[in-house]
Amino acid sequence: MAYDGSERGGPELIGGRYRLGERLGQGGMGVVRRATDELLGRQVAVKTLALDSGADPADALREARVVAQVRHPHVIVVHDVVEHEGRPALVMELVDGGSLADRLAAGEVFSPRETARLGLGLLDALTAAHARDVLHRDVKPANVLLEKDSGRAVLTDFGIASLPGATTLSRTGVFIGTPEYTAPERMQGGDAGPASDLWSLGAVLCAAATGTSPFRRDSIGAVLHAIVYEEVRPSAAMGPLVPVVRGLLERDPELRLGAAEARRMLAACAAGEEPAAVALGPTLREDAPAAAPTPAALDRAGQDTAAGGPGSGRRGPRALPFVAAAAAVCAAAATVAVLLALQDEPPKGAAAGPHGTIGAGSTATSAPASTPASGTGRFPSRQVTDEDGFTLLVPSGATRSTDGARIIYTSPDGAVRVGVRIRPVPPGGAIGVMRASAEDGPTSNPGYRDATVEETTHRGLPAARWEFTWDGFTRAEGSRHTFDLAWEDDETLYDVWVSAPLGRLEEARSRFGATVDSFRVTGG
Structure with missing residues (x-):
């Protein structure tokens, strides 16, 4: 184990040859100490079971047997098993360095x-x-x-590893x-x-x-x-x-x-x-007709592309x-x-870390208020009033998630995603954001193709529209198409997009128009 120079232990001798020294660390089942093998004159690490851990002494023997099965330069070596306070202790190689x-x-x-x-x-x-x-x-x-x-x-x-022929460690x-x-x-x-x-x-x-x-x-x-x-x-x-x-x-x-x-x-x-x-798997025909949700379709989750952020729209597993x-x-x-x-709890979308990254945590948000379905014809929708100060149409039954920068509403079958991002207008404005996002498209969206970027207006305000096809989140789901509109209002840039599988292109186009038309700011 690693030596990190932590607190001193007593000079206790165990197994007739191992002189215990500094404590190196403690886990759920045991304490690891630096020790000196007085017979061979070398430094080792000794793992003893914590008396108050409730661990079965057989667990230590089991771990030693597991490691003994695997001899490899990148696997810890167990040198010996000795008795300490009536329990087995593992004597292992000392890796001089931290974890x-x-x-x-x-x-x-x-x-x-x-x-x-x-x-x-x-x-x-x-x-x-x-x-x-x-x-x-x-x-x-x-x-x-x-x-x-x-x-x-x-x-x-390897304390909880599984070994053929041995009892698998588990605790009620x-x-x-x-x-x-x-x-x-x-x-x-x-x-x-x-x-x-x-x-x-x-x-x-x-x-x-x-x-x-x-x-x-x-x-x-x-x-x-x-x-x-x-x-x-x-x-x-x-x-x-x-x-x-x-x-x-x-x-x-x-x-x-x-x-x-x-x-x-x-x-x-x-x-x-x-x-x-x-x-990673078979690709469905991109021209396959859309079908009713199946159990496999319910496997889909994730968020979609927001223009202008590093890593936006990356394919997720x-x-x-x-x-x-x-x-x-x-x-x-x-x-x-x-x-x-x-x-x-319904899926509430705990935050997935800073935009474009995986890692940092945040608390989940509560479901927003909503009104009955309206606005997209044969594609059931509902009007939601979001806690971040806007209202818009989303698919009926959609769940909300956020990564801190973007807000995503995902349909119950995981296929259709409506996204919103609100931020100060960056240099270059809406068209600059869309052009930069399109340039990064091949990196952020695997299989990026059929892309168009055009400068336009929205409600008389400067705007830009981006549209493209890409390989989608999973090979099983197949390709997706994204519609994205960003517009400037005073010093704020509003970005609204809709994405769906290529086989549901008509639905994506219909929802995009209705969603953009329905978007209103409700807060300051």
Whole structure:
């Protein structure tokens, strides 16, 4: 384990040879101390079970057996198991350096190339574990040690890993794992395989490159909402890592990026190259007719393009049906009690971090007031009065979410999105914003094509209109089309857009006209 120079312990000798020293850290089940192996004259780390943790002594032996199955340069080495206060203690290699969590807490952020090199080491460690049918199940920054001199990444703490033929660690009433880095299928209590560890790796890469967990929120309920429902939009700061992160954070484990392809892409990033993205699933025919919502259609979630922001409109991974996910989580009553709150809440859209990034948390907003449907003919709509000081038409039953800069209303089937952004008029005005967004289109919107930008007026005010097609949020959903209008009113820029699958182009066009016409400012 890592030595961080923390408080002094007593000179107790255990196992007849290990002299305990400074405490290095403490987790839910054990305390880790620096120690001296007096027989071999080397520094080691000793993990002892905390007396008040309620941990079963068999858990320590189980962890030692798990690690013994996986011998790899990027996996912690267990040297010995001895008795301490009537319980087994693990004697491990001492990695001289802090954890990734320590580095991030100190404000350090890794470059894309550094993050890719870190990811390669962790991926190789996981690949070695998976080859032995061992699942780590708790890949997170605190369990990644970084050797000071070599920069070697070491995966540690296999305390909740699963091992073939061994009893799986579980505790009634307790969630096993770290929610911010746990794959959605595990959150639902479903079967978890190697793909679940790869999801966690994707989240760790985001944390290393941006400084924070991609699903950091203010409460456990908001964390779970983000994992199973919200769009994941990688930060532009991640540069060439964006495709691999998108692939690893694909919510459907069957479509998630595999280890071999992830390694190829990370190796390209580490070499300073731009990795080619990989198709994650079958593409539907773009001319397929629109159909009634199906269970698969309910898998869609995420937000759409707002003109002018870095990372706007990036393709997010397919979201699991939130109501179904909440029900599944609640059915598995062995998880933390706070999960139960999710089954009583509609999706309310906890904030997804600063515009164009994943990470920073915020509280969810309450549903806005609404009036009965009107305004878009055969496409059911309702008029909402938003808490941010405007009113407009949105799809009936739409749910509201926000990332702090943009407000998104998403239809019940996840297919149609109405967005609003209000801000001071930037240099260049509405047309400058639209032209800059269009120029960034190929980067922010995969498959960007058929784009037009034109200067116009709206209610006699300077305005600009942007329209384009792109590949959409998921391969299963297929291509999408976006209509976007921005206009200047005094010193304020209003930006309203509508996006829908290409097969529902008529609906998107109809809703866009009605939404723009219905928009009114209600607050100061």
